[in-house]
Amino acid sequence: MPSNIPTDSPFLARNESFVHWHGEGDVPAPLRGAVVAIGNFDGLHRGHRAIVAATVALAREHAAPAALLTFEPHPRRFFAPDKPLFRITPAQVKALVAARLGLAGMIELQFDAALAATSAHDFIEQLLVERLGAKGVVVGHDFHFGKGRQGTPAFLSEHGAALGLAVRVLPAVTEGGEVVSSSAIRASLAAGDIARANHLLGxxxxxxxxxxxxxxxxxxxxxxxxxxxxxxxxxxxxxxxxxxxxxxxxxxxxxxxxxxxxxxxxxxxxxxxxxxxxxxxxxxxxxxxxxxxxxxxxxxxxxxxxxxxxxxxxxxxxxxxxxxxxxxxxxxxxxxxxx
Structure with a gap:
């Protein structure tokens, strides 16, 4: 069946200098001025790793470190605390996988009421540019951010460029006409279909x-x-x-x-x-x-x-x-x- 899933394995030896920063205090020096991939990245599956690969490539262009920018708790947990959420890779496991992908580290920001109320513009200007000093951003085609999910990939491209950010927006990774997604992997694990889950994860x-x-x-x-x-x-x-x-x-x-x-x-x-x-x-x-x-x-x-x-x-x-x-x-x- 048609697929745009990469066939090569992107995994490297574990990066012992990998920095897992929980967002407290100043940005660690190895992550300051990074090109960041932004998202929840539950599973860090094949689709997510296309974003990571683009992040690493863009970081090389700008002689900058590459990092994952993610959130804890998962935003769905914040907005719907009573709704069950099967996490494929809780934060610590996500960091273990990320440390094998050529990244300098993972930025884990607390998703709380203050962050949820941050406008899309302030998310770019105050968080990405001023606090992190980011040089670039890579996101998936369906990424939304800011209060009320008003920030879109198009908004990020336009306003990020105006602030000096290099922005890349990637299409979905598909197989057989279906998007490789965390939801599909959760469904496979719930069915006991380990072979399918592992295939989608990579x-x-x-x-x-x-x-x-x-x-x-x-x-x-x-x-x-x-x-x-x-x-x-x-x-x-x-x-x-x-x-x-x-x-x-x-x-x-x-x-x-x-x-x-x-x-x-x-x-x-x-x-x-x-x-x-x-x-x-x-x-x-x-x-x-x-x-x-x-x-x-x-x-x-x-x-x-x-x-x-x-x-x-x-x-x-x-x-x-x-x-x-x-x-x-x-x-x-x-x-x-x-x-």
């Missing part, structure tokens, strides 16, 4: 969380697990997955269950990761888990013995898939600087 989707204490039930079943509480609004389909996980720079393969454990307690959703051939204490350590393949939906078993038998089959299938290798998209864990 890398294997991953989550980051600290390992917490559980009820030790997996150990009793012969499958000790690292338990991770994901965001309550994570919309990933409940089920069993083949995964890879990085802890302290070492990558392990494994099988994971995300769901409510209907055979036992039907409790709050939890990600339980069993690492193959691993012995050690992971409590309190940060784990990055990437999803490689969906194996089956979560289900309730009539007995513990039936559950363990299925876990044996799940593990065998996960090992097979992971040993064969999954081509098509890169892993952000496979680097000497893996996070």
């Amino acid at each position: 890398y294997r989707w991953l989550v980051q969380a600290d390992v917490r204490h559980g009820d030790k039930r997996g150990r009793d079943l012969g499958y000790p697990t690292a338990n991770l509480a994901l965001d309550p609004e994570c919309g990933l389909r409940h089920g069993i997955y083949a995964v890879r996980a990085a802890v302290d720079g070492t990558v392990h393969t494994g099988v994971a269950s995300f769901g409510r454990r209907p055979t036992f307690d039907n409790g709050a959703p939890l990600l339980e990761v069993h690492l193959f051939d691993f012995r050690g204490d992971l409590y309190g350590r940060t784990m990055n888990v990437e999803f490689v393949a969906f194996l089956r939906p979560e289900e309730r078993f009539a007995s513990v013995e039936a559950l363990v038998a299925q876990m044996d089959r799940d593990s065998a299938e996960a090992r097979r898939l992971l040993q064969e290798g999954i081509s098509g998209v890169p892993s952000l864990l496979d680097s000497p600087q893996s996070f």
Whole structure:
């Protein structure tokens, strides 16, 4: 099917000098006078990375650093706090991905009542030009900003140019006539279609969380697990997955269950990761888990013995898939600087 998705991987070794600035105080020197890509960039998917690539190119033209300019909380969270929002890449994960894209850093501004009330003109003049000293701006075709979303790409081009900003507006990235979007990726993850989600992302989707204490039930079943509480609004389909996980720079393969454990307690959703051939204490350590393949939906078993038998089959299938290798998209864990 027709596509304008780039086929090459843009991922580089992790930039150890990458600056993740939360917008407090003065602009860090490495980010002052940058060319900035502006947006929410949830997922930093293939469409977003076309914007990032254009930002890096424009920054080179102006001998300036390139940076991501994004907002926390997500503006949708500010305007509709009671409406669930499945974040593909929360801020810290977004920064981990951005650090592999040739950027000097990520500017994370607090989206609050003051920013929401800022006019489109003041957003350009006071924030971009005066505070950040930006030399250029790159946005997508559907980018809106300022009070009431009055600022448009055309407004940014006209008024930005008048203030000395180089402005680039990029078209949507499409595949098969459909726009590559965060919404499409959320829908794929909600359906358990990991292959499709990873294809649209351009890398294997991953989550980051600290390992917490559980009820030790997996150990009793012969499958000790690292338990991770994901965001309550994570919309990933409940089920069993083949995964890879990085802890302290070492990558392990494994099988994971995300769901409510209907055979036992039907409790709050939890990600339980069993690492193959691993012995050690992971409590309190940060784990990055990437999803490689969906194996089956979560289900309730009539007995513990039936559950363990299925876990044996799940593990065998996960090992097979992971040993064969999954081509098509890169892993952000496979680097000497893996996070």
